[in-house]
Amino acid sequence: MNILTFDIEDWWGYDYYKLGNRQDWKPRLDKYLQDILDLLDERNIEATFFILGEVAVSNPSVVRCIADRGHHIGCHSFSHTFWKQPTEKEIREDTYKALNTIEDCTGQKVTAYRAPAFSITRENCWILSVLAEAGILYDCSIFPTSRSFGGFPEYKSKFPGKIEIDGVSIKEFPIAPSTIWGREIVYSGGGYFRLFPYFKIKALTVDSNYVMSYFHIKDFDKEQKRLFTTLDGESALARYFKNYVGLNTCFKKFTKYIYDFDFCSVKEADAKINWDELPVIHM
Numbered sequence: 001m002n003i004l005t006f007d008i009e010d011w012w013g014y015d016y017y018k019l020g021n022r023q024d025w026k027p028r029l030d031k032y033l034q035d036i037l038d039l040l041d042e043r044n045i046e047a048t049f050f051i052l053g054e055v056a057v058s059n060p061s062v063v064r065c066i067a068d069r070g071h072h073i074g075c076h077s078f079s080h081t082f083w084k085q086p087t088e089k090e091i092r093e094d095t096y097k098a099l100n101t102i103e104d105c106t107g108q109k110v111t112a113y114r115a116p117a118f119s120i121t122r123e124n125c126w127i128l129s130v131l132a133e134a135g136i137l138y139d140c141s142i143f144p145t146s147r148s149f150g151g152f153p154e155y156k157s158k159f160p161g162k163i164e165i166d167g168v169s170i171k172e173f174p175i176a177p178s179t180i181w182g183r184e185i186v187y188s189g190g191g192y193f194r195l196f197p198y199f200k201i202k203a204l205t206v207d208s209n210y211v212m213s214y215f216h217i218k219d220f221d222k223e224q225k226r227l228f229t230t231l232d233g234e235s236a237l238a239r240y241f242k243n244y245v246g247l248n249t250c251f252k253k254f255t256k257y258i259y260d261f262d263f264c265s266v267k268e269a270d271a272k273i274n275w276d277e278l279p280v281i282h283m
């Protein structure tokens with residue numbers, strides 16, 4: 001099962017990170033979004049698009065366009081705050097603001113969530129119970145290995161599972177790392193998707209029974225200025241690699257990927273899974 005997802009955050013993020021201005025970027029982001037939507041139409045693929053609440057405010061037509069083309073709409077928080085130890089009030093406010101804003105654009109209930117930077121961890125996994133109370137059925141925030149921010153290496157499953165926490169339940173669709181060169185590596189999005197040659201991506205996908213991909217519009221925008229800021233403790237080289245390695249050929253590689261494999265949205269994946277056969281994960 002290969003799940004196709006996108007995080008739609010770029011229409012405002014360049015201003016936020018002081019990496020340019022949105023007037024310069026928006027036409028190209030619009031173009032790449034249309035190219036992606038056309039490609040998915042050609043292959044009759046439904047994907048899940050996690051929308052940032054800020055994008056729903058600044059560009060409601062972008063959100064409506066994605067929904068009108070038949071895709072599953074999820075929530076990527078309102079403010080793209082990397083969750084460390086937020087208060088319950090902060091999580092509730094951000095989540096409900098995002099859900100209300102996105103739902104106002106599409107007229108549909110939002111049922112899926114991905115935290116910014118996969119920032120649900122062992123320390124703050126109580127966030128999942130707030131999401132479940134808000135009507136989120138599917139969470140896609142767990143990155144079950146170490147990463148520069150977020151990451152939940154103690155979460156041992158690399159396959160969808162039902163989590164029970166604080167008397168509520170939520171279906172978790174984690175990222176699925178592969179063991180490559182003795183290291184846990186996620187090739188289905190980000191820097192490694194851009195870095196690896198296509199034959200490697202293809203072979204890894206053939207060998208996987210569950211792929212959770214994660215793409216951004218900026219992963220394909222080869223004309224963008226190579227600007228970046230670093231996180232605490234991160235080298236400039238590491239950040240450059242994460243942002244830009246392999247950018248020039250990424251959309252071509254992505255097109256091949258979409259043609260070579262069947263993909264589905266999180267909602268479609270839910271319908272394919274016999275949840276009774278999977279263990280329940282208590283937190």
Ligand SMILES: [Zn+2]
Nearest residue numbers: 007009116117
């Ligand atoms: Zn994001």
